[in-house]
Amino acid sequence: MNIKKIIPILEWLPNYNKSLFKGDLVAGITVGIILIPQGIAYALIAGLPPIYGLYCALVPQVMYAIFGSSRQVAIGPVAMDSLIVATGVSTLALAGSESYISIAILLALLVGSIQFIMGIFSLGFIVNFLSKPVITGFTSAIALIIGLNQFRNLLGVDFVQSDQVHIILEDIWLQFSAYNSHTTIIGLISVAVIIFFRKINKKIPNALIVVVFGILVMKFFGDSMNNVAIVKDIPSGLPSFSIPTFDLDQIRELLPIALTLVMVGYLETISIGKSLEAKQDEYRVRPNQELIALGLSNMVGSLFKAYPTTSSFSRSAINQESGARTGMAALISVVMVVFTLLFLTPLFYHLPKTVLAAIIIVAVFGLINFKEATFLWKANILDFWLMLATFIATLVFGIKYGIIVGVGLSLIILIFRTSRPYVIELGKVPNSNFYRNKNRFEEVIIEEDVLVFRFDAQLFYANSNYFRDNLDEMASKKGTTLKLIVLDAESINRVDSTGVEMLKERVRFYKKKGVTFYFAGVKGPVRDDLFRSGILDIININHFFMRANQAVKFYKTGDRKHQEKYAKYIHQAYE
Numbered sequence: 137m138n139i140k141k142i143i144p145i146l147e148w149l150p151n152y153n154k155s156l157f158k159g160d161l162v163a164g165i166t167v168g169i170i171l172i173p174q175g176i177a178y179a180l181i182a183g184l185p186p187i188y189g190l191y192c193a194l195v196p197q198v199m200y201a202i203f204g205s206s207r208q209v210a211i212g213p214v215a216m217d218s219l220i221v222a223t224g225v226s227t228l229a230l231a232g233s234e235s236y237i238s239i240a241i242l243l244a245l246l247v248g249s250i251q252f253i254m255g256i257f258s259l260g261f262i263v264n265f266l267s268k269p270v271i272t273g274f275t276s277a278i279a280l281i282i283g284l285n286q287f288r289n290l291l292g293v294d295f296v297q298s299d300q301v302h303i304i305l306e307d308i309w310l311q312f313s314a315y316n317s318h319t320t321i322i323g324l325i326s327v328a329v330i331i332f333f334r335k336i337n338k339k340i341p342n343a344l345i346v347v348v349f350g351i352l353v354m355k356f357f358g359d360s361m362n363n364v365a366i367v368k369d370i371p372s373g374l375p376s377f378s379i380p381t382f383d384l385d386q387i388r389e390l391l392p393i394a395l396t397l398v399m400v401g402y403l404e405t406i407s408i409g410k411s412l413e414a415k416q417d418e419y420r421v422r423p424n425q426e427l428i429a430l431g432l433s434n435m436v437g438s439l440f441k442a443y444p445t446t447s448s449f450s451r452s453a454i455n456q457e458s459g460a461r462t463g464m465a466a467l468i469s470v471v472m473v474v475f476t477l478l479f480l481t482p483l484f485y486h487l488p489k490t491v492l493a494a495i496i497i498v499a500v501f502g503l504i505n506f507k508e509a510t511f512l513w514k515a516n517i518l519d520f521w522l523m524l525a526t527f528i529a530t531l532v533f534g535i536k537y538g539i540i541v542g543v544g545l546s547l548i549i550l551i552f553r554t555s556r557p558y559v560i561e562l563g564k565v566p567n568s569n570f571y572r573n574k575n576r577f578e579e580v581i582i583e584e585d586v587l588v589f590r591f592d593a594q595l596f597y598a599n600s601n602y603f604r605d606n607l608d609e610m611a612s613k614k615g616t617t618l619k620l621i622v623l624d625a626e627s628i629n630r631v632d633s634t635g636v637e638m639l640k641e642r643v644r645f646y647k648k649k650g651v652t653f654y655f656a657g658v659k660g661p662v663r664d665d666l667f668r669s670g671i672l673d674i675i676n677i678n679h680f681f682m683r684a685n686q687a688v689k690f691y692k693t694g695d696r697k698h699q700e701k702y703a704k705y706i707h708q709a710y711e
Contacts, residue, residue, distance in 0.1 A: 144425065145202045148462045159459030164468025166458040167210055167451050169341040171469055172476050174213070174451070174499070176367065176484065177492035180289070181218035181282060182443055183231035184240060186367055187481070189213045191375045193473045196433035196445040201463030203429035205422040206409040208460045210451035210469070211433055214404070215500045216275065217397055217444050219282045223299045223535050224393030228386070239390070242380040244438035244445070246387060246394045251402065252431025260402070260423040267549075269519040270542035271403055272508045273526030277301075277538060279503035280531065282496065284308070289493035290323040292316025292365065301531040318361040319490045322350060326494035334498070338454065343495045350491035351483065358486060365489045370481040374474065375441040396539050401446035405430060408452045415456065450499060522549060557593030559606040562624060562684060569685040571624065584617045586691075588656075588684050590624040595635035604638055611646070618651055622687045626657035636669040643674050654687040655680050 140146045148156075171193050179189030192213040200211040221240055222231070229236035254260060284304045288295040293314050296307040326346040333342035354366055409421040434444055455465055512520040522545055530538025562571040563580025571588050574580050587610055591603055611618055631639075643653045658666070658680060681687040 141422075141425070143202060144205050144419075144429075145463060147419070148207065152462065152464065156461045157464065159461050160464040161468060163455050163458035163460035164465040165472065166341065167455050167460075167465065168469040168472030169344045170451060170454060171210075171212055172473060173343045173347045173492070173495060174448075175473070176370070176487070177495050178213040178215055178218040179443075180489065180492060181215055181222060181285070181496065182213075182240065183222045183226060184237060184443060185232065185370075186484070187370050187477075188237070188240075188441065188443060190473055190477055191440065192437065192442045192445045194375065194437075194442070194470055194477075195440045196437040196442055197466045197470050199433040199436050200429050201466040203425070203432050204463065205419065205425040205429070206405075206412060207419060207462045208412045208452060208456045208465070209405060209409050209447045210455045210466065211430075211447055212445055212451065213443075214446055214448050215282050215496055216278050216404075216503075217401060217446050219278060219285070219299065220393060220397055220400065220535055221443055222297070224390060224396075226297075228389060238381060239386065240443040241438050241441055242382045242386065243390050243394060243397070244434045244443050245380050245382075246390055247397045247401070247444045248431045248434025248436075248438060250394060250398045250431070251427050252435060254398070254402075255424045255427030255429075255431055258424045260406075260427055267519070267522070267546045268508075269512060269523035270526045270546050271407075272505050272512075273523040274400070274530055274538055274542055276504045276509075277527045277530035278535060279500040281535070282500045286493040286496045289365070289489040290320070290327075290497065292319030292363070292490065299534040316363055319364045319488070322353060322361075322364065322488055323490035323494050326350065326491045327498055330494060330498045338457065346491050346494060347484075347487060350488045351486045354486040354488055367484050367487040367489060367492075370484050372478060372481045374477055377439055378441070380438055392536055396536060397444050397446075399539065401430060401444070402427060404449070405447040408447050408449060412452065412456050418461075449503070518549065522546065551598060554593055554596075555598040556602055557591065557599060559592070559603070560590050561610055562588040562590055564685065564688070569683070571684040583688075584614060585619040586622070586688055587611055587614055587618060587620070588622045588624055588688070590627060592627040594630040595628050595639070596630065596632040597634035600635045600638040603635070604642060607642060611651070620652045620654065620688070620691050621646060622654045622656050622681075622684050624656050624684045625659070625662065628662055629659060631662050631665050633669065636666060636671070639666070640669070640671055640674055643671070647674070652691065653679065654691070656684040656687045657682065 172190065175189030175193050176186040177189070179186050179192075182188070196211050200209070204211070221243060225231075225236055225239050225243065228239055254262065281299055281301055281304070284301060285295075285297050287293070287304075287308055288297065291312075293311050293316065295311060296303060298304050326349065329346050329349065330342040333340045333345060354361065354364065358364070358366075405426050406421070406423055409426060413419070413421045430446065434442070437445060458465075509520065509523060512523055522542075525545055526538060526542035529541035533541070560573050560575060561582070563574040563577065563582045564570070565572055565577065565580055572580055573590075574582055589607055589610060591606075593599060595603060607621070611621065646653050653675065655666075663680065681690065
């Protein structure tokens with residue numbers, strides 16, 4: 137086994153040089169500057185003391201730099217996962233309490249364990265049941281929920297916190313007039329400054345700028361603004377090692393939220409990693425290795441007081457744009473966080489919570505994907521309604537039920553599409569050997585005594601009746617003139633026992649009616665399944681052809697020369 141595949145840091149570290157370090161240094165410092173205020177802000181979303189957001193930026197980043205297959209993905213606290221943590225843990229303990237903190241850390245261990253096991257057993261494909269429209273609807277809804285929940289800090293009003301948008305909006309409407317003027321002014325100025333600098337250049341550390349602005353305002357003018365909530369004391373020092381305490385009842389209650397975090401976190405990381413991968417040709421993102429890396433990041437991170445972490449869209453993009461070439465950039469960001477925890481936490485004492493709310497609101501509202509919604513409306517209306525249903529379900533019923541609705545609808549649509557695939561009669565293109573869709577090629581020749589039938593999907597228990605009904609309907613339209621049915625099976629890549637039995641039954645049925653049944657373009661594995669299932673007891677091997685035109689020609693002319701050669705070939709392949 138290649139050790140470099142298991143520990144990807146060994147792919148780049150032995151050949152590391154000064155030219156790589158220059159880009160990594162700039163990127164690491166840039167991301168670190170953004171990460172520190174974001175970490176403090178996202179911890180507040182999770183209902184945890186600010187320092188826990190910084191803890192999430194330590195060990196998880198180190199573990200991912202060692203085991204992650206992407207060299208530019210930035211791991212740490214993110215807004216979406218923080219809200220999911222708050223949603224799940226708040227039902228079990230009071231936000232900010234010791235019990236709440238210990239459960240949030242336990243959740244990281246549980247999430248990491250599931251991710252690691254999925255990676256070891258190559259189960260990354262399971263997450264594919266969350267289609268892109270579902271993810272778009274889910275992330276857009278969560279972004280809106282996170283943003284609305286931060287209005288309590290932005291306006292200085294104690295609005296209710298919830299993952300159901302109608303509850304938040306109702307409370308905002310009822311209490312809006314109670315806003316704190318000083319808090320609101322500082323918050324809105326911060327929002328405007330962040331948006332202004334983002335439009336100029338995304339590399340500008342806008343979060344750091346508004347943090348410094350907020351701290352200076354409160355430090356020198358705080359006496360006249362004593363009703364503005366500030367962060368106050370953030371403990372100094374690094375997190376100590378400890379094993380999370382738990383019991384089976386807690387794990388059972390946390391499991392639904394943990395599974396949601398596993399799916400969302402993995403999809404975020406893969407989508408970010410793949411987009412960054414496309415911009416270079418030095419490495420490839422390996423999905424199951426990403427699960428292992430995320431799993432270790434969360435598992436080991438939980439031993440050092442980190443709550444669940446994953447990759448950040450914004451910080452990963454900035455990491456790549458700033459020149460990061462390897463995981464060394466992440467390690468440099470870790471050094472900056474360590475330095476902050478050891479020496480700089482007192483500087484954040486006067487930081488207004490409204491500034492943190494401004495950072496969060498601008499960041500998450502950028503995740504509301506109007507562009508994708510517009511594209512889906514034009515490209516695939518069913519996917520658009522799937523996205524919209526997930527979006528509305530998440531807003532109305534909450535995060536946990538939103539993801540359940542999204543997955544459920546994805547499976548229903550998958551079943552619908554595979555059970556009712558595209559079925560069409562083919563006609564002969566004049567002066568050629570090709571058969572094409574009669575609805576797309578008006579000039580094709582349709583013969584009354586021949587039905588060339590194409591089925592564009594695997595043939596299995598869910599669609600075998602649909603196959604039979606469409607075949608019979610097309611055959612009945614031909615009436616008593618029908619003498620030959622040719623199944624063009626080029627698009628059938630798999631057949632199960634139900635499909636085979638249905639085919640055998642239809643062959644017998646049409647044989648009694650005096651209609652010959654031929655197969656054209658059958659793939660090797662499908663042909664093997666047919667032969668093993670005894671179809672040659674009903675028809676002989678000469679009923680299999682390479683192309684539909686050869687089947688029709690053989691029936692019309694009785695020219696056996698080419699067909700006997702092909703029959704001999706497939707017989708040898710089967711033997």
